[in-house]
Amino acid sequence: MSDRAPQQVERRLPTDEARDLLALVREIAQREIAPGAAEEEAAGHFPREVFTLLSGAGLLALPYESAFGGGDQPYEVYLQVLEELAAVRLTVGLGVSVHTLSCHALAHFGTPEQRSAHLPAMLGGGLLGAYCLSEPSSGSDAAALRTRAVRDGDGWVLTGTKAWITHGGIADFYTVLARTGAEGPKGITAFLVPGDAAGLSAAAPEKKMGMKGSPTAQLHFDGVRVPDARRIGEEGQGFTIALAALDSGRLGIAACAVGVAQAALDQAVAYATGRRQFGRPIADFQGLRFLLADMATRIEAGRALYLEAARLRDAGRPFAKQAAMAKLFCSDAAMQVTIDAVQVLGGYGYTADFPVERLMREAKVLQIVEGTNQIQRMVIARQVVGPESR
Known part of the structure; x- marks a missing residue:
């Protein structure tokens, strides 16, 4: 039996462009993702080549502005694309959702200069992102996070551990929430950290009951230096950015x-x-x-x-x-x-x-x-x- 029988879902899409887009997604999903999904999941293989393909097709940028490389698609359309991808392989569908989440802070709270400098590569340059909020001791109580960012000259030094990070260790950039002030939600700030930053390392991926092809790992920040130009939003605005x-x-x-x-x-x-x-x-x-x-x-x-x-x-x-x-x-x-x-x-x-x-x-x-x-x-x-x- 094939991994998935043909889906018979009547879609209500707002434009002909959206209908063509979803047809393209279905074609890519059946041709490039479905054939090896079961075997690759069992083997724990992360399909980075699929994400490179999706990036080239503009499918990692759908709900963002075209001025920065986005697809100008409404969420109503973007979410139906996610549904199609997840139906074939959740590692891919959820991976696209996480990447989109990791771009949200910069796209909505970054300065025009920051967006121009980073978003085009993040949205359509073959890069893959991750979102770093949870920690070993702060999951549901996210405002209790302990990873700290301390000012040092014209930049910041990040120290601490993030946990349960989808794409941890393989992402090209991380949106990181760190404490820059007092305890509680008002002391948190957001940063955009390159995946190859000195002092940043990943633990071995977690051994999970499902989604074995999607790496989930702790990230360790051991004096990671980030320039102030990579601070997103105002100091202390990070928790608001995270919730949005x-x-x-x-x-x-x-x-x-x-x-x-x-x-x-x-x-x-x-x-x-x-x-x-x-x-x-x-x-x-x-x-x-x-x-x-x-x-x-x-x-x-x-x-x-x-x-x-x-x-x-x-x-x-x-x-x-x-x-x-x-x-x-x-x-x-x-x-x-x-x-x-x-x-x-x-x-x-x-x-x-x-x-x-x-x-x-x-x-x-x-x-x-x-x-x-x-x-x-x-x-x-x-x-x-x-x-x-x-």
Whole structure:
């Protein structure tokens, strides 16, 4: 069986250009990514050549301004591209989302001079980025980070450790949040750090249950010197910059989750219509039909939720609550859909010969990254009920 049965999803795209773009993405995904996805994931191979190809095709720059090498595409379109890529291989879809996240600070808070100097290469020059917020002792409590940046002449010296960094050790640049002032969120500043900076090193990649082709590693900053020209935004503005990026990044995770879920449903439908028991396809049995119907409903609901949040973002309206809802719902849906897909395939679903077990393992991380789903519930509750009383 192929890694993924053909997806039958009706897309509502705003322009002919967007429709052509998505057709190009599907062609690249099926020709360049799908054939070796299962084998490369099992071997832990990171497909850097795919990201180079995507960069050359302008697919690492879609939601940014064309003046700096971007694609001028709305988030509504960009997220559907992520969904298509993640459905074929989550390492690629999530990698594009992380790269986009790593460019956000400079694109939205950098000076015109900074954007002109760095963004063209970051967006279309074959470079790959990473985002450095989490630390060994600060995950959900991101404002408690300890990596410190100390002024030294006309620059800064960074010391500390970042953890759970996607593309850690292989990225060409890192957006790094470091403490420059007092404890708490107001003492944090953002920096753009080259991947080959002296004093920057990566630990061995983490051994994970899924997404084995995507390196996740700690980064050690041992007196890394960064000129003040690579400070993004004002001193103490870093936490605000980080949260703004995460609102958009959560939509990327939601889109990737829907892609994984759609891939699992496609596989389950293909198997159920081809597998015969008691003289007929198992898809004829009501128990399975209802299970597949519930899977499809979760996917459609998730897709509608992330697209509505994207439209709010594109219109310049507040979308933080909807982004948290989309990340929460879509990743929970992906987990349930992939579990159900394994059940549809029965014993075959539990083997590595079929892709649904890999999709199930990959879905789990989407409930954790970009803020756990428990954090998303806190964000949503604050928007609905108001802040907690102290």
